[in-house]
Amino acid sequence: MQKVFLLSISIIYGLICFAQKQKTIVKKTDTYTLKQTTTYYKLGNKNIGIVSYKYNNNPNVVMINVHDDEATAIETSKQVLRRTGGTLIKISNDSQRLITFKLEGVSYKFDPNRMFTQKGITSSLKYYGHYSPAAAAKVKAFAAFILSKLPAVNSTLIALHNNHRGDYSINTYENGSLSKDKREIYIDSIRATDDFFLTTDEIVYNKIRSYGYNVALQNNSDANDDGSLSIYYGKKNKSYVNVETEHGKPEVQFNMLMTVINTPKRINTNALVYNYTISDSMEESSIKSLKVYFGNRQIGSMLSAYYAQAYKKIIGQLEIEKGFGIYSNSDLFLLKNNNTPQMEIRIDPTREKKPFDRLKETIGVVMGQSAPSIKSVP
Numbered sequence: 001m002q003k004v005f006l007l008s009i010s011i012i013y014g015l016i017c018f019a020q021k022q023k024t025i026v027k028k029t030d031t032y033t034l035k036q037t038t039t040y041y042k043l044g045n046k047n048i049g050i051v052s053y054k055y056n057n058n059p060n061v062v063m064i065n066v067h068d069d070e071a072t073a074i075e076t077s078k079q080v081l082r083r084t085g086g087t088l089i090k091i092s093n094d095s096q097r098l099i100t101f102k103l104e105g106v107s108y109k110f111d112p113n114r115m116f117t118q119k120g121i122t123s124s125l126k127y128y129g130h131y132s133p134a135a136a137a138k139v140k141a142f143a144a145f146i147l148s149k150l151p152a153v154n155s156t157l158i159a160l161h162n163n164h165r166g167d168y169s170i171n172t173y174e175n176g177s178l179s180k181d182k183r184e185i186y187i188d189s190i191r192a193t194d195d196f197f198l199t200t201d202e203i204v205y206n207k208i209r210s211y212g213y214n215v216a217l218q219n220n221s222d223a224n225d226d227g228s229l230s231i232y233y234g235k236k237n238k239s240y241v242n243v244e245t246e247h248g249k250p251e252v253q254f255n256m257l258m259t260v261i262n263t264p265k266r267i268n269t270n271a272l273v274y275n276y277t278i279s280d281s282m283e284e285s286s287i288k289s290l291k292v293y294f295g296n297r298q299i300g301s302m303l304s305a306y307y308a309q310a311y312k313k314i315i316g317q318l319e320i321e322k323g324f325g326i327y328s329n330s331d332l333f334l335l336k337n338n339n340t341p342q343m344e345i346r347i348d349p350t351r352e353k354k355p356f357d358r359l360k361e362t363i364g365v366v367m368g369q370s371a372p373s374i375k376s377v378p
């Protein structure tokens, strides 16, 4: 009896604590349900709200906004999430980019996108004024709290940012101050240089490139540790993408966000991902789950297929096991016999065999008939 009594006290106490720290609002419309939860975090003398906007129930879409002055990004992400479902986590900081707090009478300031590593915290505090080990420890705990608010799902974390014209662009990674941070880069001549992506993930990189957007693939092992979220995710080899658009261009940001939602996942972790295109008109669903064969052996799988209106082609990603080399004399055939389509790689020994760069090139799928029995060893 006494145990039950103690237990109920602790439950009530827990609920009271919970209620003090959190505020939840639920909004229902014809098209979506929004559960908005604000959790308050005490950083020195300051109470900072961390707001979670959960639209419907899609655990595969997770977005984060750390700079509270980037209004276009925040508004656009909500428009996207109303349509797709998913969660946005944002720091509520009086529409300011930098966070200020006081500890034992001293005022500290830091950039919340520089707080995810020790090195970043130290240099950000020093850059904006005061530094102390105690203040750095507070910032570190705050960063850990933000990370704990992200739903633990195996999907790409989408970070939202806005920049001002000319400040920070794809050129910063091409030949500017961050050029050493990239492993690969794709620049599309028709896109504004301020609108671009930065990602830690090859699959996301290839997908964005196939849509013709500016994108830099971060060099996860060598990029300069500035404490940003892309560095933190890169060090952990986790999938992350930064969506950067110029302030005041919501329609551009909307389309860019839609591009990185539901990026395909590797089926075999020991495989490499390639881009492909198919020029013939085909039903997307009939190819996106096909297996890729070499002779009788399965060496890969199709990961995605989508019809790109702008190119009038099917574009997508496929994976091939690491041990199987793709070269310039490899052809990928889509065979449509007996109504069962099949993907098959064949080698043309009469052609020159040069390395194929999967981060720069795209495999053009050849439409074919049932296999003749000429197969050679790669």
Ligand SMILES: [Zn+2]
Residues within 6 Å of the ligand: 067, 070, 113, 160, 161, 162
């Ligand atoms: Zn930002």
